[in-house]
Amino acid sequence: MIRSPERPLRPPAGRARARRVRRAADVARAAGLAALALACATCAPPAQNGSVVVSSGAAERLGMLCRWGHGDAEQGALCGRGDEGAARPARVRRITGPADALSGPLAAGRPGDHVLENDEIAVVVDQLGPGTGLAEGGGHVIDAADARARRDELGQIVARVGAPARQAIYSELATGVGEDGVAWIEVRGRELAGGALSVTTRYTLGPRDRAIVITTSLQNDGDRPVEALDLGDVVHWGAAEHVAPGDAPGLRSEREAPYLAGIGTGVAYALAPADGATIRARSGAGFSDVTFARQAALPPGGRAAYRRVLAIAPRGDSLAAATELFFLTGGAPGGIALELVDARGAPLPPIAGKATLTPLAEGGAAPAAGALDLWLRTGKGEPLAVEAPPGLYLVGFEGGGRRALGSARIRIRAGEVAPARLALSGAGQLDIQLQERGASPPAEEEDLFIPLTPAKVSLFDVATGKAVSPPRLTLTGELQLSLPPGRFRVVASRGPEYALAEATVDVTDGTRSRLDLTLERVVDTSGYIACDLRQHTAQSADAGVDTTARIVSNAVEGVECAVTSEHNLALAADLRRDIAALRLEAQLRMLPGVELTSGRSGAGIGSLGVFPLGSEAAAPREGALRWVDETAGEILREVRALPGERVVQVSRHHGGGSPLHAPGAPQSAPDQGPGLLAQIVGDGAGADAVEVWTGREAAARDRALEELWALLRASRPVTPTATSDTHGLLGAEAGYPRTYIAVANDDPGRLDVADLVAGLRRRRDVVITNGPFVTMRLGDTRQGGVASARRASRGGPLSLSIRVERAPWVDARELHVLVGGVAAGAPIPLTGARTTPAGALLDEIAIPVVLGGGSRQGTKAHVDRTKVHAGGAGGDRRPGPSAPGTISIAEDTFVVAIVRGRRPLEPVLTGNPDEILPFAMTAPLWIDADGDGRSLGRAAAP
Template identity: 25%
Template sequence: MMNFAPLTPRWPLRLSLLAALIAAPGTHLHAAEAFEVGAGREAELPVGKEADGIRGDFVLRNDKITALVSQNAPLRRANMSTFYGEDGVTPGCLYDLALRDKQDDQLIYFGPAGQRGQVSYVKIVEDGKQGECAVETVITAAKNGGVYKRHEYRVRDGEQGLRIQTTLRNEGKAPVKVSTKDAWTRFNETGERDGVTWADAVDPDDRIGYAYGKLSAPGAGAIADEVELQPGQVLTWVRFLAIGRSPAEAWSAVRGANGVPTGRLELALAEADGTKPVTGAGLVLEQEINPGQKSDGSVVAYPDSQGLIALSLPSGTYHGSVEEAGRLPRRVSFTLNQGGVVKQQEKLEPATRLKFVVQDARGQSLPCKVQILATGETKPLNLGPVMRAHGCKDQYHSEKGEFSVQVPAGTYKVVVTRGIEYSHHEQEVALAQGQELVVDAKLARLVDTTGWISTDFHNHSTPSGDNICGTADRLINIAAEHLEFTPTTEHNRIYDWRPTIERLGLSQEIQTVVGMELTGSGSHFNCFPLNPVPFVQDGGAPVWNADPRITALTLRGWQGERQDRWVQINHPDMAFLYNDRHADGVADGGYLGITEMVNGMETENFVDEGVLADSPWRLTKAKNSLATRVETVRQFIWLQMLNQGHRIHPVAVADAHAVHGNGVGGWRMYLPSKTDEPAKIDWTNDLAAHALAGHFILTTGPFLQVTAGDGKLPGDDVRSSGVLPLKVKVQCTDWIDIDRVQILVNGRKEPSLNFTRATHPHMFKDGVVKFDQTIPVKLGKDAHLIVVALLENGDLKTGYGTSGQAKLRPMAYHTPFYVDVDGHGFQANGDNLGYDVPVAKMTPDEVRAKMGK
């Protein structure tokens, strides 16, 4: 059964002027037209979730659709979904396609015959005066290995899509193999039916579908994905790319463009008493097949806000089912005759649902994450794709505390959380079909983080291109996991999350600054604050360089140097950066000076716990593989580098690309702040100074506070005559625990500074405060000190971490204190911790030899 969440209008127009034009009485929208977007016409660009138009691109539109073809400009590219590098540019391709009356573009890129790379020109060839408009993209034979290539994008009045004609001509003297396979970027659901490829929106609530297929012509045969063109041979074919309010509507439009006779369906969906429409269901149209013939896909149609599914379909007999999470599927059948209309009403049985009321101790509504875990014989839930917040597999992330989730009848364990500072609510429920049950959850803020705010410096949504998680979904995920300061760090574009935060009503929960992640085939960098430049390539971002020092220096000065500028290296290959710049297995000193050019490096994301590792390598096996592979332990090499005098601030992030399974809520950081109210957080005049000083706490759950001497914070220089008191306090909410505190001295696990519940039971507690001790650390010479608090034995009480990539062990540590014992300033001791700094390439056998195994 497919599951559909209730319809919610979550993607309004980003440009109100266009909405006004569409709604204005008497506005004429029936003449096809094509134009190049110049200054002053930006409001006429297609808009929506994936819209990517800039000045200089070409708009084609008619009475039903608006489309955009990218201009021929240096580095013209869509987001990272079309990749980067010389062949990653995609001028002359289709970037956007939206309905005129429902501006919600969900297309990122359509490349006819896989079009990618430089072109000769893009221009308008018909402006629409004859009822059609067209733009052509041409790559001359001289620039394409002897093969002339032309793509024409044509829009006709009355059609809910556009015709894309490709012509290939071999102008060389030898046969050439060419690809004819079209390419488009990721969607959540795709399939094929009757030779038509269709796609659904990532979030079915968006109610947008696409489809394309080749148009038949008299005497034309099938075209293989790869064709050998003889000298002088010409190959031409046309496909129709349609958009609809559902995959079924788009699929039908392609079939209709091929001349298939159609009829019209008007199916009204209502509650059992007929008084209220059902808007969240979908009509799954099953493939009609002969006995023994394999089906090539069903397609779904969605109702409008009145519960009406109205669309034209190829004439014939249809069987299918109306499906929605929490309802029993209802079988339907109907026959459409050419030119006829079938009107039906289906009354659906009441839905089974959980109604949530989630509040804090003061009775205020709270953003939260709900896990609905099937128990007994109940099948695991699938509320929707992992890329969205409102229903992702067995979770629901909400920007507010009052909401409903429809689920099948059965038994469940419901767990409600809001990050690592709040208590949790756990409840076993049993739901009969059609029952509504209220879950009243009170979450108390148990952990006292006064003077500190939670932050994550690295996360993504769909503008990044390497994922299709909606920006709103990412921000709801952030609010549900209680992150208070999250810079915008989309791949290769300067972007601002603030408008979406405001639209979601989360301004009191989340603060942000504009930034980006500059990405290429080597080291990736995050940088903020920056200023987005609207309607230009990448929002005005710079270009990545393979030498990380050049990239770092470029970012430091981009748009003018700033005292609050933060530049960090993401998921660094520490061996490559510090010992093997050519990645050839030969030690060469790495990239000299890189430490001084950046403010921090990610030591933690995903599942790493290497700060307590015993060597700089780990041997692993990929899933479903017997081959052993070598991974360097970046935290161990970080400790080695600290001992060489590199003051590298550690950074912990989620680097989230989805909501469920790769969302935020795993590794995060805390920074000192003048305010505990997110809306008042000030990066420039407050947080930046603490970040640049390295006042970081890194954690997957425990809130660790450590001060040295007379109140110095992590990252500070400390003067000590030989005994330094460290005040260590660890708090945990009611579903997190620790049982070990270990102090690292110059990266080594000092046995006398290892405290566990088993060996030092008097030092540990069972309430919110798990550990609160002042520990004297005796030092005979300069040292950097790190306190690590963790749960070494046992497991979590609830499903914490399932928004992140894995179930992470509770752990926290901080930026080192740099302790000067002799009064001459801190001096690193040069200790490599028993191993040479690794090179970038080593075999498993070489690692085993180094480790003495």
């Protein structure tokens, strides 16, 4: 059980603690670490940017390593001053100006919000009224930081009383400080949408604590039972990467765990139940939906409560988070002092890098079951020492262009510093220079022109095939890298339109090598602009990427147009100045948008993206569309009432779930139409586009496509889109997947936004892909249009022409042609036998099409009676690249071309191979088979 910080934590008492203090001091001196103990309270405060020094705990926490600013090493008692001085009471106050608030990329506190703090940590709870991010009101944790650094990297924590959309709207707020120095904030309100539940949440902080206790209590004020309540929090991690014991950073699944942690660059967070039980968490990009109490049932007048702890560690590493929780459970940490030497045993100065502590099972034969690799970042010039829970560990290190030549096995005991010695390799220097073939300046600027070469560079150890580090991003095409001696595969990329530029290079100790690479654009996407229509920056509570990093991440992946769709913000991020400052205005256009989330349980459809927006609003919520307790239809009416024309896109839920239905909304069978969504799309005033593919969720994409077919069969024309919905960088790359939109001028620097909007709303000529580029036409009608049998009868036989083009590193094996959402025969093999002059692999398929008469059919009749025949005159020949069969269509329908690959998009993307398989799809091509000028809600061109 975690010790409740509602009562001040007391130091270990008696002689045992005194012995630990003396023993720790002796060990520290023997290891040459006495100087690391911060000799006096008047010393300058230590760096809080992820650097590590040995001091890292409250004075009463340990018998050895103590928190910042305490200790007297010269007198031989590291924690003497902390023992004698009484801690100041915790405090609670309102923010009145910038000096009272926290800093950092996610800091959202503003005048009127409340700060709950002591000398160790500071937490901000926002004022009542409009909330931030996905909170539909105030009264939630929005910032949290170490009290000295005061740098926030957390998004927000929103109490959930049921399904994720079910939260409280608080209407009362009170604060206070008890005689024991414990400060608190309490908010009271009711369940959203007028439910029967009254909700109270209390945030508590003691004088010396590095954690707050959050207690949420509920009461059923209605006359009927409230059942099946899963009680918990929705956590938006912001700039912190979320991890759990036994999992790699970046959770994307549902699992049980003793705690969750968010690891930032200079601070770490840990969320755990106060009773020591496990929690169930469903996590996705930037968020975790955490359940502390499952299936709670409240009779009329019944009550329930759940308590959890949010710990805040003063360093940005998972070891810090684990140690904080270890202490809260009553443990006494020990410490490790890491000495780095070269291959000959000569000491090395401190090096910027990453140390790993991997827990071992007793006996040391293998890592413990479910163990979490504990890593920490060390700052150059800082000692490599840190506290850790007792246990047996393997210690490793890599950084500064060096890697450990082996590992060290150590045992950490409570109250003692365990020395570890690692020998590191030498280091060499690799300078990489990239250029793009064909990049040339305008004639009038030739003398001043310095070409940009945005690129992503990945390095792999040839001996192991493993990545040496996360990919490096460059705008100028120049990189200077320190690397350990060895042979490396260097791969430069710039999205799926470009061939890879790669080479193998040898790096030797103490030498400097140069590598020149050339990127070449090979795929012809003329007439289309590559767009990512849903992205997030640090302005969203669940993303931690600043605007500069987001811009660069798009440029290096070849994205030409992106929409910043921050959650429920009126702050329309106009990034034109930022793009101009990076000299990318000719290559990238960023459009401001908003992602609105309907809050009415069971009545909304998830999220609606709206773009482009103006930049009139200067602060969150001011001038924003209403979304609290609004249905999607109500939001749509407000959007359409705005001046000008904009796109409304139905966006899918994070981490799974249909893009076409809200949680709890009834699902429809594919042949029954989509029900709810059909009410708000396809009539000119509703949604224009439906996001059918989000990020790497391939299985969810395939399910969403079945619902899309149902929507189209229901005579609700809509444009399918694909977005990255990226909240981070690695593993959530911008532009994977992307939507190519047909426009009159595909030059990003001259993009006509009105034409782009018209392309999505009316022409509907798009390609969604993470690699291959596929286009389709029937006669002179392209995808997105309506091909009419009346026109076909004047033009002779029709042919469905499909063109599949891809860069050599992108695989494409099968072409699937669907008519009305049903496969028209077997998949057509793709060979890429032809090579374009630019170097792309090309397949061109021509399939004869016969359009027959018959009247336009309703939804169910159309699905049951569509005539689709594949084969030749004998009816038994399967389509193939050289002799595709004939497709006969007797009734109004739609045709879609889908391309699938079998080889993952490595090395440009890494991760689960099933999630990075190539996939591409055209927009539907509507067929007016009876020649009446219409097809499934679409009018044919005159």
